[in-house]
Amino acid sequence: MRNLIATYKGHYKALFYLGIPIVIGQIGVIVLGFADTLMIGHHSTVELGAASFVNNLFNLAIIFSTGFSYGLTPVVGSLYGVRKLASAGQALRCSLLANFLVGLLLTFIMWILYLNIERLGQPDELIPLIKPYFIILLVSLVFVLLFNGFKQFTDGITDTRTAMWILLGGNLLNIVGNYILINGKLGFPELGLVGAGISTLFSRIVMLVVFAFVFFSSRRFMRYKFGFFRLGWSKPVFRQLNALGWPVGLQMGMETASFSLSTVMVGWLGTIALASHQVMLTISQFTFMMFYGMGAAVAVRVSNFKGQNDMVNVRRTAYAGAHVILAMGVVLLSIVYLLRYHLGGWFTDNEEVSMMIVVLMGPFLAYQFGDGMQINFANALRGISDVKPMMLIAFIAYFVISLPAGYFFGFVLEWGLFGVWMAFPFGLSSAALMLWLRFRYKTK
Template structure:
């Protein structure tokens, strides 16, 4: 990161940060994409099992991992404020916190997984696949969380191309492991959807080891000597990260878990409906990596400018990021409309699943437009470290508006299971509008404070 004096320079720097993040996010989600697609080729039960397992796992992972995202704005503001000497300890404590969070999830899963699955009206085979998909996947949770802590540090330095390279290396590794364990190649048993969990776990270990080696040996990361000293875990340091990270994590959890809740509520429908919904949501979520990447880039850029007290520059980056996201979302919506048939055929060869997937994809056009507007605003607000109000807004818009309205549409209108998608669109739209109002307020207050100090 470096200061800029014109919009042209900001465009160049923002794209320099954004493009590697985008490739990284697309690559990371491609792992889930290939898990779903390759499991679907193994059978509808495997696709439904991975769908249910993912619906339980993804909200927990993204929510808890959201806590670690605090490292990015904290480090970015330290760099902008020229306080680099504080960065090594911040990252070390972030790694300790990542391990503690991972162990918490493992312990909770040990006690809660079976009771949760028993509460769901799943076919026996689907329930078994879901259970063991999660058990095998969770064996890689500690390296996954350590990697994400290191990634936040790497990205905050503006070196987003490094995490891009790591992801591009790990993607073929994940596909290879999927091929081996889902379909039973090279002497391995054919495990179907369960094999996707093994493949994901092994890939998490791979990415963590590569990231550790890079931070230890490659400049400029090695100059911070992250592993050059041993310090005890500090609860006070954890608290500083948690104050920023917990609201981020819960806001992300409220947003992502509404998708999981919809999938779980659809468990009352047929296996084909669950499979079609998962296929459509999987592809739409893949496209969501566009605004999510812009959001992450904005956190870094805005955080850097805020740390240096350049409020006008922070505001310009916010407008730039939101504009880019909206344009890309319109292109994505057109792509879904034009290519929904070949997209649906990627996930299944069953004609009923294909037709339902195409139907759900039309609704996906509208909610990804709302996502494209709201996600960059969240990223900008994180750059300001303004996270508490965002948490409240996320809960209200998604859980008090989106999910209840989806249930009503699904149960009491002709829409049926598609009614849940209408609820998602409603919740995301309300969230985007309220977040925009909050960003305008934060920027106005920042400008007013600058005038007073002058």
């Protein structure tokens, strides 16, 4: 044990230094998700069901776009590791263009989905609430992608604090806007779910504008701005970003799709099941976002060492990340377990929903360690730019294993919502195993 600590001590410290600001920023996202669900749930259970459906569809687009933007991290991280700062600035410029084009593509795809929304088998009472909320979130997609471009750039140069402060400020603005517009405060009309959508759109625009202002006006980014403006566009860099971004986006998108398509199945079970599903997904963000914050730090450190061709420290960084995430999991899951009988009442006054939350705690706790490990080793592979095999791994774990299992448990065995959730431990744990084996093979 003493030798283990001595070997990894420096890596633990570096990961905490990089990861804690990212985790804090993610906590802001978690608090926003909690606040959204709390305020909408207490406004009406029907609106909570509609929010569950729309948010899960958009989570698929947003997580894919976040994964696509992650293609910038190994590029910038490797350049930063060998102090090619102007080239890192050029990579940011190319990344913003790539993210903008992907944002337009995703907006078009989601618009086609909107035109067919009534064919997805959701309760009729939810459709009038789903449609306007869907349109507002659709407008915000491009702003999310451009923000991600700036965030992955600053993370890649080990400046994780800038994005943290902007995320915290933007999420606070969103929460205040929710309170005002959902409930009709300070002279504004009571807009309910539509008010939550407007607040989200406004905060996303503000966060992008602030990030761009910080980058272009601050002297500490001077050498990066030289590359951004003077080196111009680079087709090789643009192709490299796409070659890395699409596989990561598809890998993360397939993971999220297993949850989003599960939401469509949950909708077949009715409004109460959808509302319960939304509350559990909000609770699951508590662990997922914090794991992903530390996983992002693993990707940055791994890419820095990969740029220096130091494979020993690439491996040590990845395993140090696994140790940290496992420790985080023990602490976070203990908190959730102790609060299991109280969580439902925080989000809704509906007794059926509150009781279902307690029932779903079993499968939720069962998949957390698999989720943490697949996040860690997916980010480690991203850091060494070994991303294409991740698509096949994700397809097997989520489309071959998780989704069919959810349908089998939920509808063939007639376990209902509990059965749909029982599939997640199988999908996430199998992904973790395959990603770990791939990382071990590539770095042995």
